[in-house]
Amino acid sequence: MAKVCIVGCGAMGSVYAGLMAAAGHEVHAVTPWQEHVDAINANGLRVSGYSGDRVVRLASASTGTHDIGPCDLVIIATKAFDVEAAARSAGALMNADTVVQTIQNGVGSPERVARYVDPAQLAVGVVGGYGASIPEWGHAHHNGLAVTWFGAYASLPRASLKASAEIWRSSGFEVALHDDVSSMVWKKVIMNVAYSGTAGLTELTIGQIIEHPEAWRIASGCAQEAVDVSRKLGVELGLPDPIAHVRALGGKIPGARPSMLLDLQAGRRCEVDAINGAIVRLGQEYGVPTPINDVVVALIRAKESMAIDAAPVARAGAH
Structure with missing residues (x-):
């Protein structure tokens, strides 16, 4: 052992x-x-x-x-x-x-x-x-x-x-x-980008995001921008339809709530800068438009600030 x-x-x-x-x-x-x-x-x-x-x-x-x-x-x-x-x-x-x-x-x-x-x-x-x-x-x-x-x-x-x-x-x-570590990492990144910010803003589970047309429009749009950035970086995802992959993998855990949502609910700092924020940062660096992630990141940062300010009343056990 x-x-x-x-x-x-x-x-x-x-x-x-x-x-x-x-x-x-x-x-x-x-x-x-x-x-x-x-x-x-x-x-x-x-x-x-x-x-x-x-x-x-x-x-x-x-x-x-x-x-x-x-x-x-x-x-x-x-x-x-x-x-x-x-x-x-x-x-x-x-x-x-x-x-x-x-x-x-x-x-x-x-x-x-x-x-x-x-x-x-x-x-x-x-x-x-x-x-x-x-x-x-x-x-x-x-x-x-x-x-x-x-x-x-x-x-x-x-x-x-x-x-x-x-x-x-x-x-x-x-x-x-x-x-191919880059491909491995970016396959997960596009899923994180789809569900993390969307759940953080809407407080929906992954399954609810998939089923709600407007929530899915935001989630899939965030993911598509991440796919666009990965292609600009020369990453070979090896997925014939990356968005279908994101939807199928999310469908396996419909009741899950991404950690970004759990952190916001508990009044803790979240990982928006490493997830949706990374797509915005790389998009700016490589000339790839990321308008949906731009808005999601700005709103998450505002919500995070308010959540941290309210942390003394947050339920300690929600992680």
């Missing part, structure tokens, strides 16, 4: 931690949420939903990487805006054989992690169709396990990439390895 540390053990990270611990791996969780740490240490970590319902004991749960020691696998599962701090803290968890997987929404995070982690030890991960949330401290719920993909960031040996993927497979995840 492997020794694994998940840095950024929120909703998604807790699903990873729970299933890996259930498979017998030594799992250490690091999260800034003291309430989550206290609940896990007192009662174990509960993971419910698509994979069943279980309570597992982790090797440790804490707010820092101290005292954990070198691991076989380090998973950086923070929000995009916290990824550099997580990468800096990962040094205490590494030796020459450690594989670091960074898994974030949007674009740009692997490049920032590579400032602190040897590219020969770094993998990029893409997950989707999980629909994860934290209904209460110490409890993660998820609606699916549709996509779990990895690729080498730069010079990670193939054997190391496969060994790290096997930890996930042994824990019940269906893993695919990709040689």
Whole structure:
């Protein structure tokens, strides 16, 4: 069994931690949420939903990487805006054989992690169709396990990439390895861009967005602009109809609420800059019009500001 540390053990990270611990791996969780740490240490970590319902004991749960020691696998599962701090803290968890997987929404995070982690030890991960949330401290719920993909960031040996993927497979995840990391990342980006901002503004689930004609018009328009940007960048998506792909994948988790919506409802900073905002930024840089994402980003930023101002009255358990 492997020794694994998940840095950024929120909703998604807790699903990873729970299933890996259930498979017998030594799992250490690091999260800034003291309430989550206290609940896990007192009662174990509960993971419910698509994979069943279980309570597992982790090797440790804490707010820092101290005292954990070198691991076989380090998973950086923070929000995009916290990824550099997580990468800096990962040094205490590494030796020459450690594989670091960074898994974030949007674009740009692997490049920032590579400032602190040897590219020969770094993998990029893409997950989707999980629909994860934290209904209460110490409890993660998820609606699916549709996509779990990895690729080498730069010079990670193939054997190391496969060994790290096997930890996930042994824990019940269906893993695919990709040689074209840009294509892998952008397939997820177009889905994030479709549903994240739209849900954040409308407070609809993914299924409701798909079924509501006006909401779908905004979601599909955001996705199409992301497709246009990816083509300008020379990314080969390998999808005959990218928008149909976005709709089909979203249809697998109709009850899910994207993390951008959950963060806004909880009065927390959201990842709009790494998702819809990245499309706007790259569109401006490469001369690709992004009018729908422009408006979505502006409205999300306004809503985020109001949500953070109202944070003292936000329900703490909604993640």
